[in-house]
Each structure stands twice: as C-alpha cells, then as structure tokens.
Amino acid sequence: MDTIRFFPPHEGMSLSDLSGLCGAELVNPDFGDRQVTGIAPLSRAGAGEVAFASSRVALPDLKKSRAAAVFVTSRLAADVPDGVAALIAAAPQLAFALAGAALVPASVQPLRLTGAAGISESASVDPSARLEDGVTVEAGAVIGAGAEIGAGSVISASAAIGPGTRIGRNCHVGHGVTIQHALIGNNVIIHPGARIGQDGFGYAPGPRGLVKIPQIGRVIIQDHVEIGANTTIDRGALDDTEIGEGTKIDNLVQIAHNVRIGRHSVIVSQVGIAGSATIGNGVMIGGASAINGHISIGDGAQIAAFSGVAGDVPAGVRWGGVPARPMLGFLRDAAAANERAFGKAGKTDKDKRGGGQ
Template sequence: MDTTRFFPPHEGITLSDLAGLCGAELADPAFADRRVSGLAPISRAGNSEITFLTSRKSLPQLRESHAGAVFVPSRFVNEVPVGVAALIAAAPQTAFAIAGSALVPAAMTASRLTGETGVASGAIVDPSARLENDVIVETGAIVGAGAEIGRGTVIAAGAAIGPGCRIGRDCHIAHGATVQHTLIGNNVILHPGVRIGQDGFGYAPGPRGLVKVPQIGRVIIQDQVEIGANTTIDRGALDDTVIGEGTKIDNQVQIGHNVRIGRHCVLVAKVAVAGSTTIGNGVMIGGAAGIGGHLTIGDGVQLAALSGVACDVPAGARWGGQPARPMRGFLRDAADANARAFGKAKVKKSGEDQ
C-alpha cells in the first residue's frame, strides 16, 4: 500500500528510544540500534516497520513476519521469528499507538486542506471576535461575532463558528464542521462535517399540532475530546449538553439535548443517545446501540453493539441485546435461539431427504 503519498515516512527511531517512549522492554538488546520508520499490519510489515500482536489467532502471521520489530505480550515472545525484534509490552496495541504518534504525527489530528497560516484573506472573521496568537483560519471559514478562539487552534476551510462560541487552545475544527452555542476546551478535535449546538428535537402536543419547544441551553465539550465525522450533538433545551474530558466519539453518532456524557467514554459509530440521559465515566458503547431518554448509565458500563437500552444500567454492568439485559442472559438467549433455529433446519432437511 502506498502510504507515502499522504503520510511520508519518518526519518526513523531506534528501538531503544522507542521502547523507552512506549514503556516496553526490548527482549534482545542486540537490536537496540535498529531503526524503524513506519507502521504496518503484521501480515505485511517490512524490515523498517513496526507492528503488534495481541492474540493467539495472529501467531501464524507472526511466524512468517519480516517486520523490523513487533510489540508482543510476554507470553508470545518466544514465537517471534529470528531477525525480528521483540518489544515486550503489557498492552501491545497501546504501545503501538504511542509509537504511531511519534512515527506518523500527521495522522494524529484531522487533516487540513490548505497550508495557510494566520487568518486567510478568504476567511470571514467578525471584527468583534477575539483570536489569540497562532490561530489559523483557513479560506472559506467563518468566525462569528464575539467568538473566542485560543492559541494554536485551526479552523479549517469551510468550518463555521457561531456567535459567542468559545474554543480553547490547540484544537482542530475540521473542514465543513459547524459549531453553535458551544464552549469547547483545549486539545479538542472535531472531524469533517461535525454538527455541534444546533437546536435539539423538542415538541409539545397542542390543539393545532406540535408546538416547538425553545432550546436555550448550550453544548459544553471538555478537554481532549475527539468527535468523528458527521456526528451531531444537540444543544440543551434548558440545561446543557455535556461531553466529558477525554471522551472519544466515532462517526455518525447522534447525541440528543441535555445528554451528559462522563469522562473517558467511547461511543462507536451510529450510536444514538436520546435526550436527558446521563452516562457515567469510562462507559463503552458498541456500534449502532440505541439508548432511550431520561436514563442513567452508570460508571464503567459496557454496552454491546446493536443494544437497545430502555432502562437504567447499573455501574460496572455488561449488557447487550434488544431489549438490553445483562450479558450472561443475553448470550444464553442468543445461544438458545441459535439452537432452535439449527434444530428446525435439521428437521426440515431430514424431511426433504425422505
């Protein structure tokens, strides 16, 4: 695969330096001065690239590998072939991610469309907006009246920052994103097409149909949050919608008004959270899960992909299914359903044979 077109190779890092950076142990000190300059999957990594292994199912690929180095857990170090340097790590994928941030730093944030610096002549910045030093506003971007943007932040081409919004330092608001009625902390990444702070979905029944409920809250996004492409986060109705520090939200996620998400959560693609639900810290939600409104999801909860959550979930629980329930019950029910389906298939086949 031609990666150099978009992410040129690094000049190289020695394995001794890389081990120190990633908290890994170099199994054979003879490889300390070997340099790696890129990343690759274990199936095709070359002698200048680093890869990682986490599970036994990838051992056949490891045994055939020609990688320069591989992060492995200690239990697999003896499986590393001769000539490949083993970096022992308790969490190989995490170590690999840290290595990647050093070897391919350009891949760690949303990409820019231009090489412009400062405020481009083709940008529109209201005279009342306040920009600290080293802010970049690319061509076609708009910064509204009274907005405040911190040092080192990039407002990419075609992005729009609404009046009165505040964006912290070292953020990246990617091309085509829109931000309204929102306060954003430091080191936040919004990917292309993100929509933040539009009014939430609120209507009350009336004698002539549905009456729109005013949405006068805000969105508050704390430090170190990353939000994937085409995700939408509605502003609060009367309270605020809050995304906690360090939380990572995938592409095409919908967050309703007044939702509060805790710190260091993960929401995978197409998750939908209805209004006024509270999600605790360290929660992991699988792809396409749906969470009803006015619920409480406790700290450390794990929800399987495609879960349909219709009631509160206690802290530390692992739930799945539709409706979502404790994982043990969900897996048992799924196994029973498969057994019944398989049994019917066998009976049908037997009848056909007769």
Template sequence: MSARTFFPQERTIPVGELASMTGAELSDPGLSETSIRGVAPLSRAVAGEVTFALSRRNTAELSATRASAVFCSKAMAVAVPRGTAALLTPHPHNCFAKAALALYPTAAQPGPMTNATGISERAVVDETAVLEADVVVEPFAIVGAGAQIGRGSRIGPGAVVGPGVTLGRNCVVAATACVQYALVGNDVVLHPGVRIGQDGFGYVPGPSGMEKIIQVGRVIIQDSVEIGANTTIDRGAIDDTVIGEGTKIDNLVQIGHNVRVGRHCVIVSQVGIAGSANIGNQVMIGGAAKINGHLSVGDGAQIAALSGVASDVPAGARWGGVPARPMRAFLRDAAEINARAFGRDKNRDKGDE
C-alpha cells in the same frame, strides 16, 4: 509496502528508543540501533517497519514476518524470526499505538487543507471576535460576532464558529464543521462535518398540530474530547448538553438535547442517545446501540453493539440485546432462541425427506 503518500516518513526511530518510550522490553539489546521508519500489519511488514502480534492466533504470521521489530508478549517471543527485534509487553496493541503516533504525529488529527497561516483573506471573521496568538483560520471559514478562539487552534475551510462560541486552546475544527451555542475546552478535535449546538428535536402536540419547544440551552465540551466526522450534538432545551473530559466519539453519532456524557467515555459509530439521558464516566457504548431518553447508564458500564437500552444500567454492568439486559441473560436467551430455531430447521429437513 507501498509508499505512504498522504503520511510521508518524518523521522526514523531506533528500536531501543521505541522500547524506552513504550515501556516494552527489548529481548536482544544488540538490535537496539535498528532503525524503524514506518508501521505495517504483521503479514505485510518489511524491513524498517514495526508491527504487533496480539495472540497465539497470530503465531504463523509472526514466524513469517519480515518486520524489523514487533511488539508481542513474552509467551510469543519464541515465534519471532531471527534478526527481528522482539519488543516484549503484555499490551502489544497499546505500545504499537504509541510507536505509530511517534512515527506519524500529523496523522493524530485532521490536517490543514491549505497553506494558510493566520487569518486567510478569504475567511470571514467578525470584528468583535477575539482570537489569541497563532490561531489559523483557513479560507471560507466563518467566525461569528463575539466568538473567542484560544491560542494554537485551527479553523478549517468552510467551518463555522458561531456567534458567542468559546473555543479553547490547541483545538481543531476541521473542514465544514459547525459549532454553535457552545463552550469548548482545550485540545478538542472536531472532525469534518461535525455539527455542534444545532436545534434539539422538541415538539408537543397541540390543537393545530405539533408545536415547537424552544431550545435555549448550550453545549459544553470539556478538554481533550475528540468527535468523529458527521456526528451531531444538539444543544440543550432549557438545560445544557455536556460532553465530559477525554471522551472519544466516533463518526455518525447522534446525541440529543440535555444529554450528559461523563469523562473518558467511548461511543462508537451510529450510536443514538436520546434527550436527557445521563451517561456516567468511563462508559463504553458499542456501534449502533440506542439509549432511550431520561435514563442513566452508571460509571464503567459497557453496552454491546446493536443494543437497545430502555432502562437504567447499573455502574460496572455489561448489557446487551434488545431490550438490553445483563450480558449473561442476553447470551442465555440468544442461545435458547438459536437452539429452538435450529431444532425447527432440523425437523423441517426431516419432513422434506
């Protein structure tokens, strides 16, 4: 495994400590003092690294691994090579994620781009802005009039915190991100290029063309939200756009004005949510899915990737397709379409003969 140039080793952790912090069972206590210094995929891991095996499909790779430790289920423990510590758990991937975070804590969020401490002389901070202790403002960042930034937060180079914005404690606004017309909670991470609070898309046909609808609402982002690079979240028109606590949003997502996203949702890359949609709590939306405006997606619902949602989705439902419908119906329809297409191809091939 090549050296991790951008995330160098910070510490080593004994296997026994990894077991304790993740809740995994160490199959051979005699290996508890084995030192772990890094992570790697199952097929490329070497001595000193920890890896994981998800299912029986990984059995061949598991039996050949050179890792010092591996998270796996009890059923797969028989395939773990002699001398490799088996960390037994029904949730190998989750445990591996905890271990990786402990080994590489600086990789959990965008890191600083400079060695700046406090407010850089090359940043622009309005004299009416209020910054608590231990705030870092890197070069070329801008903090507008009346903005408030909580203790321990960091504003990256070229980032903008607009006038009147409130940013909570221990937040990261990464390089070139822009936050306007927003109230942001604690422990929020905004990756590079994020755009929060820009004008929503609102027009109405008039006698001389399209007339603009004013957008005078806010964006409210609750605690522990993470928003991926180049995602855009429009401010409300006359209401607020809201992102609920603990929600994780991938790169390149578009969320329109007045949208309300609940708590602990997962929204994957290239999703588009049109204005005034209401997304419940713990909703999962797959990549490139599209949600029409003014509809509701109930708590716990799952939307498959590439779906087009054009009607309300009940709580707990699993929908997919275009237009999106219950997953069973979507899979049945897809199977019928494939069968008909395959049948036509077979008949055409026979005709060619």
C-alpha cells in the same frame, strides 16, 4: 500499499530509543541500533517496519513475520522468529499506538487543507470576535460576532462558528463543521461535517399541531474530547448538553438535548442517545446501539453493539441485546432462540429432510 503519498516514512529511529519511548522491553539488546521508519500490519510488515501481536490468534502471522520488530506479550515472545526483534509490552497495541505516533506523526494529526497560517483573506471574521495570537482560519470559514478562539486552534475551510461560541486552545475544527451555542475546552478535535449546538428535537402537541419548545441550553465540551465526522450534538433545552473530558465519539453519532456524558467514555458509530440520558465515566457503547432518554448508564458499563437500552444500567456491568440485559442472560437467550429455530445441530427442518442447499 502506497502510504508514502500521504504519510512519508520517518527518517529512522533506533529500536533502543523506540522501546524506551513506548515502555517496552527489547529482548535482545543486539537489535538496539536497528532503525525503524514506519508501522505496518503483522501480516505484511517488512524491513524497517514495526508491528504488534497481542493474542495467540495472531500466531500464524507472527511465526512468519519479516518485520523489523514486533510488540508482543511475554507469552508470545518465544514465538517471534529469528531475526525479528521482540519488544515485550504489557499492552502491545498501546505500545504500537505510541510507536505509530512517533514514527508517523501526521497520521494522528487532523488534516490541514492549506499550509497557510493566520487568517485567510477569504475567511469572514466578525470584528467583535476575539482570536488569540496563533489562531488559523482557513479559506471560506465564518466566525460570528463575539466568538472567542484560543491560541493554536485551527478553524478549517468552510467551517462556521456561531456568535458567542468559545473555543479553547490547540483545538482543530474540521472543514464544513458548524458550531453554535457551545463552550469548547482545550485540545478538542472535531472532524469534518460535525454539527454542534443546533436546537434539540422538542415539540408540544397542541390543538393546531406541534408547537416547538424553546431550546435555550448550550453544548459544553471539556478538554481532550474527539468528535467524529458527521456527528450531531444538540444543545440543551433548558439545561446543557455536556461531554466530559477525554471522551471519544465516533462518526455518525446522534446526541440529543440535555444528554450528559462523563469522562473518558467511548461512543461508537451510529449510536443514538435520546434526550436527558446520563452516561457515566469510562462507559463503552458499541456501534448502532440505541439509548433511551431519561435513563442512566453507570460508570464503567459496557453496552454491546446493536443493543437497545430501555432502562437504567448499573455501573461496571456488560449488557447487550434488545432490550439490553446482562450479557450472560442475553447470550443464553440467544442460544435458546437459535436452538428453537435451527435445532441442536444448527440445521433447519428442511435441512434435516435433505432439502437444504
């Protein structure tokens, strides 16, 4: 695979330095001076590349690996082939991520469409906007009246920042993003096409049809949040929509008005969260799940993909299914339904009669 076009190899880092950077133990110090220049999957990593194996599922690829080094758990260290350096780490994937950030730093930085710094001549910046030194505004971007943007932040091409919006320092706003009625902290990454701060979906039925309910809240995004491409976050109706520090939101997520998400939570692609739901700290919500409005999901809870959460979820539990329920019960119900449909042998009545294909 041609990665050099977009992610050139590192000039070289010794395994001794890399192991210290990643908190890993280099089993054989004789490999300490070996240079690594990039990362690759275990199945095809070669000279100069580092990979990882975190479970026995990876054993077939590990035993025939030709990587320069592999991050492994202590249980897998004996399975690393001769000539491949074993780097023991409690969490091999985490160590690999740290290695990747050091060896291929461009891969973890948002894309800049131009290399120019400062404010593009083709950008439109209202005279009343306040931009600290070191802000970059790329071609075609629009900065509204009274907006404030902190030092080191990048507003990419064709992004639009609404009046009065505040964006902290060292943020990256991707191309085509729109932000309005929002207060954004430091070190926030917003990927292309995201829509933040538009009015929420609220109507009151009347004798002549639906009447729009005023949406006068804001979106508040704390430090170190990352928001995926084409995700939408509506501003609050009367209260605020809030995203807590360190939370990571995938592409194509819908977050409705007045939703509150705690710190360091993970929301995977195509999740929909209805208005006024409260998501705790450290919550993980699997892809394509639907979260009902006005409910609460407790700290540390995990919701399986394709789940429908209709009511409150306690802290620290694992739930799944539609409606979502404790994982053990969901799996038991799923197994029972499968048995009713296909029988214990996993065959339909037609299969049992010899008519299956």
